[in-house]
Amino acid sequence: MNLVSADQNVLNGLHITFIGAGSIAEALIKGLSETGMSKTAYLHVTNRSNHERLNDLKATYPIIAHSDLRDAVLQADILILCVKPKDVHSVLPLVARHARADALYLSVVAGCSIESMRQMITSVRTDSGDPHIVRTMPNTSCAVRESATAYTMSKSCTTRDQSRVEAILHAVGRTYELTEDLLNAVTGLAGSGPAYVYYFVEALTRAGVDVGLDEATAYALVLQTLYGAAHMLRASNETPATLRKRVTSPGGTTFAGIATLKQHGFETAVRQAVIRATQRAEELGALLDEEVQV
Numbered sequence: 343m344n345l346v347s348a349d350q351n352v353l354n355g356l357h358i359t360f361i362g363a364g365s366i367a368e369a370l371i372k373g374l375s376e377t378g379m380s381k382t383a384y385l386h387v388t389n390r391s392n393h394e395r396l397n398d399l400k401a402t403y404p405i406i407a408h409s410d411l412r413d414a415v416l417q418a419d420i421l422i423l424c425v426k427p428k429d430v431h432s433v434l435p436l437v438a439r440h441a442r443a444d445a446l447y448l449s450v451v452a453g454c455s456i457e458s459m460r461q462m463i464t465s466v467r468t469d470s471g472d473p474h475i476v477r478t479m480p481n482t483s484c485a486v487r488e489s490a491t492a493y494t495m496s497k498s499c500t501t502r503d504q505s506r507v508e509a510i511l512h513a514v515g516r517t518y519e520l521t522e523d524l525l526n527a528v529t530g531l532a533g534s535g536p537a538y539v540y541y542f543v544e545a546l547t548r549a550g551v552d553v554g555l556d557e558a559t560a561y562a563l564v565l566q567t568l569y570g571a572a573h574m575l576r577a578s579n580e581t582p583a584t585l586r587k588r589v590t591s592p593g594g595t596t597f598a599g600i601a602t603l604k605q606h607g608f609e610t611a612v613r614q615a616v617i618r619a620t621q622r623a624e625e626l627g628a629l630l631d632e633e634v635q636v
């Protein structure tokens with residue numbers, strides 16, 4: 343595992359194009375805009391058909407919106423693929439047909455392997471050699487520049503590609519370079535992770551209401567508890583287990599609460615959720631591979 347730091351100057355003057363304008367694209371665009379990157383690089387976005395969405399993004403962020411995919415792709419140095427796995431097969435060859443031969447492809451698509459992408463690109467381009475592809479898995483906390491992001495580079499990538507990718511990903515959170523075989527696991531854990539936490543917060547808030555608090559107060563208490571605990575975990579050198587045990591005196595209230603979580607299979611449920619989400623990323627990847635016949 344490699345926690346990288348990055349020099350954002352390597353993106354100066356570059357054209358960075360988002361293919362897809364959904365949740366993860368917006369999270370990345372928001373995070374990058376907040377770094378001030380848009381003053382030194384050119385951000386572009388395109389989607390399939392939702393013009394209203396493009397107008398909203400253009401009105402909110404310093405970004406150039408294109409309703410025509412070709413216009414968005416032509417001059418891009420870096421193409422960030424932000425479409426659903428089911429759409430990659432139709433959109434990537436289209437993108438590759440119009441892209442510069444030396445463009446760097448950065449994909450956030452769950453389960454889509456570098457080999458699948460390489461085949462989709464080379465099926466329409468023979469002039470660009472082995473395309474430079476980076477497969478990455480950020481999460482939506484990019485929007486507040488706190489994503490936990492992992493990435494893998496194709497063998498064809500250069501150190502210049504890596505410094506550019508690190509500059510983009512580091513701007514929106516913490517970044518880890520991992521081998522590709524681990525990216526589905528990252529998807530199940532950290533890609534889907536914010537939703538697990540939101541779900542936990544929903545449940546904890548309802549529990550607060552169950553024990554007599556009004557919903558707004560319960561939510562405010564849960565939020566600050568979550569924030570404080572996350573801050574404590576990062577600030578302290580202790581493991582989560584040590585921190586938990588320190589506040590769990592036998593016979594006390596936390597002890598009773600944790601025992602009830604255990605009794606109801608809390609840990610098993612969480613572990614099964616991550617395993618199933620990881621499997622789902624594998625299934626989606628296998629479907630894509632089948633389509634491309636990797």
Ligand SMILES: NC(=O)c1ccc[n+]([C@@H]2O[C@H](COP(=O)([O-])OP(=O)(O)OC[C@H]3O[C@@H](n4cnc5c(N)ncnc54)[C@H](OP(=O)(O)O)[C@@H]3O)[C@@H](O)[C@H]2O)c1
Pocket residue numbers: 361362363364365366367388389390391392393395411424425426427429432433450451452453479480481482533534
């Ligand atoms: N959301 C997350 O938390 C998260 C985290 C990590 C990774 N990811 C990955 O990010 C990818 C996108 O997820 P999302 O949640 O952002 O999806 P989303 O909100 O559904 O957005 C998908 C986008 O793709 C566009 N699109 C579809 N076909 C296209 C085409 N032929 N040409 C151009 N644009 C096209 C759609 O445009 P229209 O609206 O015009 O159809 C839409 O803007 C997925 O592969 C997912 O695995 C998501």
